[in-house]
Amino acid sequence: xxxxxxxxxxxxxxxxxxxxxxxxxxxxxxxxxxxxxxxxxxxxxxxxxxxxxxxxxxxxxxxxxxxxxxxxxxxxxxxxxxxxxxxxxxxxxxxxxxxxxxxxxxxxxxxxxxxxxxxxxxxxxxxxxxxxxxxxxxxxxxxxxxxxxxxxxxxxxxxxxxxxxxxxxxxxxxxxxxxxxxxxxxxxxxxxxxxxxxxxxxxxxxxxxxxxxxxxxxxxxxxxxxxxxxxxxxxxxxxxxxxxxxxxxxxxxxxxxxxxxxxxxxxxxxxxxxxxxxxxxxxxxxxxxxxxxxxxxxxxxxxxxxxxxxxxxxxxxxxxxxxxxxxxxxxxxxxxxxxxxxxxxxx
Ligand code: 1CP
Numbered sequence: 609x610x611x612x613x614x615x616x617x618x619x620x621x622x623x624x625x626x627x628x629x630x631x632x633x634x635x636x637x638x639x640x641x642x643x644x645x646x647x648x649x650x651x652x653x654x655x656x657x658x659x660x661x662x663x664x665x666x667x668x669x670x671x672x673x674x675x676x677x678x679x680x681x682x683x684x685x686x687x688x689x690x691x692x693x694x695x696x697x698x699x700x701x702x703x704x705x706x707x708x709x710x711x712x713x714x715x716x717x718x719x720x721x722x723x724x725x726x727x728x729x730x731x732x733x734x735x736x737x738x739x740x741x742x743x744x745x746x747x748x749x750x751x752x753x754x755x756x757x758x759x760x761x762x763x764x765x766x767x768x769x770x771x772x773x774x775x776x777x778x779x780x781x782x783x784x785x786x787x788x789x790x791x792x793x794x795x796x797x798x799x800x801x802x803x804x805x806x807x808x809x810x811x812x813x814x815x816x817x818x819x820x821x822x823x824x825x826x827x828x829x830x831x832x833x834x835x836x837x838x839x840x841x842x843x844x845x846x847x848x849x850x851x852x853x854x855x856x857x858x859x860x861x862x863x864x865x866x867x868x869x870x871x872x873x874x875x876x877x878x879x880x881x882x883x884x885x886x887x888x889x890x891x892x893x894x895x896x897x898x899x900x901x902x903x904x905x906x907x908x909x910x911x912x913x914x915x916x917x918x919x920x921x922x923x924x925x926x927x928x929x930x931x932x933x934x935x936x937x938x939x940x941x942x943x944x945x946x947x948x949x950x951x952x953x954x955x
Contacts, residue, residue, distance in 0.1 A: 612679075616749035616811040621681040625812060625849035625871050627891050627924040633916050634681035635949040636751070637942060638853070639932030640674035641686045645939055647673050657702035658694055661687045667737040668744060675748055677939060678946040681926075682749045682812070685738065685805065689755025689816055690763060692801040695730040698723060698764075706769065713767035715779070720789045726800040734801075735808045742809030749812060751851070752805030754798040756817030757791045757835040759854075764790065773822045780831045791835040799842035806846040813843050814851040814873070817864070818931075821856025821875075828860050833867050840868030851893055855931055861886040876930025880918040891924030898929040901941040908941060909948045916952050 613619045620634035642648055648670055652660060660666045670686040690708040694700055699711035714720060728735065741750055758776075763769070765776040780787045802813045815836065823832055836852070843850045852864050853873025865872050865887040874883040874894035883892055896915055900908045912927070919925030927949045933942065 613747040615747050616745075619681060619747060619749050619811075621749050621926060622811060622849065624924040624926050625851070625891055627889065630924075630954060632950045632954060633919060633925055633927050633952060635927040635946050636680040636682040636684065637674070637678075637929055637933050638684070640678070640680060640684060640942070641670050642933065643935035644933050644937040644942070645673055645677065647677075657688065657704070658691070661691050662733045664733055664737040664740060667733075668740050671737075671741055671750075672744060674942075675745065678943050679950075680748075680946055681950070682751050683741065683745055684751045684814070685741070685753060685810065687734070687753070689753075689760055691734075692726050692731065692754070692797050693723070693760070693764070695734075696724045696726050696797065700763075708763045709768040710764060713775075714761075714764040714790060715786075717786050717789055720786065720793055723793050723797075725793075726797045728800075728804050728807075731801070731804055734804055738805050738808035738810055750810045751812045751814055752802055752810030753814040753816060754801050754839065755794075756815045756820065756832075756839065756852075756854075757794040757798065758823070758832045759817050759819045760794045760798070761787075761790055762819050764794075773819055777822065777827075780827070784831075787831065791832075795835040795838045798839045802839070802843050803846060806843075806848055810848065812849045812851065813846075814853060815839060815843070815869075817852070817854040817857075820854040820860060820864070821858075823860070825859050825863060828863055833863055836864075837867045844868060851926075853893065858882075865890055871924070871926060873928070874930065880915060880925075881921065884918075884922045887922075889923050891926060892919065892922045893926040893928050895928065895930040896945075898931055898934050898937075901929075901934075901937050901945065905941065905944050908945060912945055912949055913952065916949060920955075 849870040851871040852869035858878040871891040872887040876897040
C-alpha cells in the first residue's frame with residue numbers, strides 16, 4: 609500500500625486525471641464498496657439500499673471500507689444513480705437482487721413535467737455525507753458521481769432494469785418531444801446533483817452512462833450526447849476532472865470524449881491500445897475484465913501488467929476494472945491487485 613498524499617490535489621489519481629506525471633499508476637474500482645465486502649454486508653443487515661444512501665453515518669462508513677481495506681487511490685461516494693430521483697420525490701425503490709424499480713414508468717410529457725428539478729435542499733444528507741467523508745479521507749480524493757441522462761432515462765421509462773432498452777429507444781425514436789423533455793430534465797438534475805457533491809468537497813466526478821452502448825454512434829450523437837455534454841459542461845464550471853464511462857462503448861469512445869470528458873472510461877471489451885488514439889489528449893480509465901479476479905492471482909496480475917504497459921501510451925491512465933466489481937469477488941484478490949498496480953515502476 610502506498611502512503612496517501614498530504615492533500616487530494618497532490619494525489620496520483622488527480623495528477624493522472626490532469627495528465628500530469630504520476631508517482632505510480634493510480635487505481636480504484638467501480639463498485640469497490642458493496643456486496644463483495646463482508647463488513648458491508650454486516651452493516652447493511654436489515655437496512656434498505658435507499659435508506660443506507662440517505663444515512664450519513666452509513667454512507668461515510670461504507671465509502672471508507674474499501675479505502676481502508678485496499679489502500680486504493682480514490683474513494684467513490686456510496687450512493688446510487690437513482691438517488692437524486694428519489695430525493696426529488698419520484699416513487700421508486702432499489703430492490704435487492706434486482707436494482708432500481710419505479711412505481712410508475714415515465715411515458716408522457718405530463719409524466720416528465722411532474723418530476724421536480726433538484727435543489728440542494730432536496731439532498732442535505734448528501735452534503736453532510738460528503739463533508740464528513742472529505743474530513744475523514746485526508747489526502748485521498750473523493751469521486752462524486754451521477755447517472756448520465758440516457759442510463760437514468762432507461763430506468764425511468766422501462767420501470768426497472770432492462771437488457772434491450774426497447775421502450776426507452778422507442779420513445780427516443782418515436783416521441784422525440786417527450787424524449788427531449790425527459791433528457792433535459794435528467795441533465796438538469798444530474799448537473800445540480802454533481803454541483804452539490806463538488807461544493808461539499810468531492811475532488812472529481814464520474815458520469816456513469818452504463819447503458820449508452822445500446823445506441824449506434826449516429827443515434828448517440830443525435831439523441832444522447834447533447835444532454836451528457838450539458839452535464840459535463842456544467843461540471844467543467846466546478847473546476848474538477850470529469851470521468852465519462854459507459855459499457856459496450858467501443859464505437860462511441862470518440863463521441864464520449866467529445867462530449868466533454870477529461871478522462872474516458874473504457875470497458876474491458878476494447879483494448880486500451882485501441883481506445884487511446886480515439887480520445888485525443890485526454891486520460892483513460894480502465895480496463896481489466898472484472899472476471900479476471902476469479903482467475904489465479906498470477907494470471908490476474910499478468911493481465912494487469914499488460915494494461916498498465918498499454919496505458920503508458922496515454923496522456924494519463926487511471927487503472928480500474930472494465931465495469932463494476934462482481935458481488936462474489938474475493939476482496940483478497942482486489943487487495944493483491946491494488947498493491948500490484950501501485951508497485952509497478954512508472955518507467
Ligand atoms: O442492496 C444492495 O447492496 C444493492 C446493490 C447496489 C449497490 C451496492 C445497487 C443497486 N447500487 C449500489 C451502489 C452503487 N451504484 C454505487 C456506489 C458503490 C461503489 O461504486 O463503490 C455506484 C457508483 C452505483 C451506480 C449505478 N447504479 C450504476 C452505474 C454503474 C454501473 O455499474 O454501471 C447503475 C447502472 C446502477 C443501477 C443499479 N443499482 C443497483 C443495481 C443492482 C443496479 C443495476 C441494475 C441493472 O442491471 O440495471
